[in-house]
Amino acid sequence: MATHKKNKTQPPATVQNFPIVGIGASAGGLDAFKRLLAAIPERSGMAYVLVQHLDPSHESILPEILQRVTKIPVHEITEDIHLAPNHIYVIPSNKMLVSTDGVLQLTDRARKVNLSIDVFFTSLADVHKEFAVGVVLSGTGTDGTLGLKAIKEQGGISIAQDSQSAAYDNMPQSAVNAGVVDFILAPEKIPAQLLQINSAYKTNHFYKDEEELPKDDEDIFKQILLLLRHRSGVDFTYYKQPTFHRRIARRIALVKKKDLADYLNFLRTDKAEQDALFQDVLIPVTSFFRDPKTFQTLTETVFPTLFKNNPPYEPIRVWIAGCSTGEEAFSIAICLHEFLGEKLSNTKIQIFASDISEKAIKKARAAIYSKTDVENLSATQLKNYFRKNGGDYEVNKIIREMCVFAPHNFLKDPPFAKMDLITCRNVLIYMDTFLQKKAFTTFHYALKENGFLLLGKSETPGASSDLFTQVSKHDKIYS
Numbered sequence: 001m002a003t004h005k006k007n008k009t010q011p012p013a014t015v016q017n018f019p020i021v022g023i024g025a026s027a028g029g030l031d032a033f034k035r036l037l038a039a040i041p042e043r044s045g046m047a048y049v050l051v052q053h054l055d056p057s058h059e060s061i062l063p064e065i066l067q068r069v070t071k072i073p074v075h076e077i078t079e080d081i082h083l084a085p086n087h088i089y090v091i092p093s094n095k096m097l098v099s100t101d102g103v104l105q106l107t108d109r110a111r112k113v114n115l116s117i118d119v120f121f122t123s124l125a126d127v128h129k130e131f132a133v134g135v136v137l138s139g140t141g142t143d144g145t146l147g148l149k150a151i152k153e154q155g156g157i158s159i160a161q162d163s164q165s166a167a168y169d170n171m172p173q174s175a176v177n178a179g180v181v182d183f184i185l186a187p188e189k190i191p192a193q194l195l196q197i198n199s200a201y202k203t204n205h206f207y208k209d210e211e212e213l214p215k216d217d218e219d220i221f222k223q224i225l226l227l228l229r230h231r232s233g234v235d236f237t238y239y240k241q242p243t244f245h246r247r248i249a250r251r252i253a254l255v256k257k258k259d260l261a262d263y264l265n266f267l268r269t270d271k272a273e274q275d276a277l278f279q280d281v282l283i284p285v286t287s288f289f290r291d292p293k294t295f296q297t298l299t300e301t302v303f304p305t306l307f308k309n310n311p312p313y314e315p316i317r318v319w320i321a322g323c324s325t326g327e328e329a330f331s332i333a334i335c336l337h338e339f340l341g342e343k344l345s346n347t348k349i350q351i352f353a354s355d356i357s358e359k360a361i362k363k364a365r366a367a368i369y370s371k372t373d374v375e376n377l378s379a380t381q382l383k384n385y386f387r388k389n390g391g392d393y394e395v396n397k398i399i400r401e402m403c404v405f406a407p408h409n410f411l412k413d414p415p416f417a418k419m420d421l422i423t424c425r426n427v428l429i430y431m432d433t434f435l436q437k438k439a440f441t442t443f444h445y446a447l448k449e450n451g452f453l454l455l456g457k458s459e460t461p462g463a464s465s466d467l468f469t470q471v472s473k474h475d476k477i478y479s
Helices: 002-006 029-038 062-067 116-131 145-153 170-177 187-203 215-232 241-254 260-269 271-282 292-309 327-346 358-366 379-385 433-446
Strands: 020-025 047-052 074-076 087-090 095-100 103-108 132-136 157-161 183-185 316-321 349-355 386-389 392-395 403-407 419-424 447-455 470-472
Touching: 020 029, 020 116, 020 145, 029 047, 029 062, 029 187, 047 062, 047 116, 062 074, 062 087, 095 116, 116 132, 116 145, 116 241, 132 145, 132 170, 132 187, 145 157, 145 170, 157 170, 157 187, 157 241, 183 187, 187 241, 215 241, 215 260, 215 271, 241 260, 241 271, 260 271, 292 327, 292 419, 292 447, 292 470, 316 327, 316 433, 327 349, 327 379, 327 403, 327 419, 349 358, 358 403, 379 386, 419 433, 433 447
Parallel strands: 020 047, 020 132, 047 087, 074 087, 132 157, 157 183, 316 349, 316 419, 349 403, 419 447
Antiparallel strands: 095 103, 386 392
């Protein structure tokens, strides 16, 4: 027990510019934890936080057990604690952990389904962005999949244990099936991969705060933009550069290239990598009923106004710009269906959903989602609007027929017209002011006189505020 007591002292607060590795496991996780920790060198330059599903009534002896396999100090988190490199932290069994600016904060665990890995990984992603790394080890269920999705959305790295080495592979396999995993490895192979990623972070100036790139890199960067434009038809010149730089840095770390020039040579000859970079830059951030309060406001404020102003035989027209894999469009359709109830049979609704990624549109058209994808939906919504399709859920016909999906670039293709409602959420944050202005002019043209525009929670019309007025103070709804 002596070791354990000794490590109760807090490491000093440090600047959070090093990878924070969240490691989640459930059944069969102890063996996987031991194998992974035993392979970590003492000075790896990273911090490790372990989340495990444990019986809340048991006092955890995990720190003592793990301290036997590693020389790195292992702490059980007892109160708010600062993360420091070359330390391992263990979450107590009856607690949830959220990360706020490098301070780990304990909260009591809610009684519902134990999704402590998702909760921690999601807050890790929000706070540490591209320095977040998520590892899902052995376990039953699907905890960790949504968390890895959040980490990937923020430009972090995601790893799952391979089926051969996992005592229970449901948890890592769920993440692999959801397409949110960068590497599939046995636990003892994970530290070597992490070290490689860390050295890419250290040597790559994309991760420093300078906006300006060295001249040589600036030229290579322009060539990468050109390659992407040829391959995808999309010009990323006016996308926010720091975000774009970090996406490229992420790809360099993933494909193990030594620098930008080395990566460009590889990119020129590898079409699959060009497509992978394109998908990584697009960051498909979406889920069913994302920001539930927004949907409540649509039902209480926007829909009543739309139907009041609309002549009885005119269709209600909605455009989802940047619809990604379709969840947003189907959420709006379900929301309208719930709002109209009996009146639906006399109302024509047309939902046009567009995105520049053909891959995303293909998934949206298929309308089949995994168990993890539909976790935000109520049991009633699942029963009313989906049917089981193997282990997945398929959107039913009545909702599918309200939506038309098409590949479309709203910055250069002719816009849709006469829209009652346009939603464009979490797309504009990746564009600079020039492109944002262009987008708002397009939306202004596409909307009817008293139509509505819905944006993501960190977005505003900014320089185009003369075109729109805010309707709801707490939601990003404009007219």
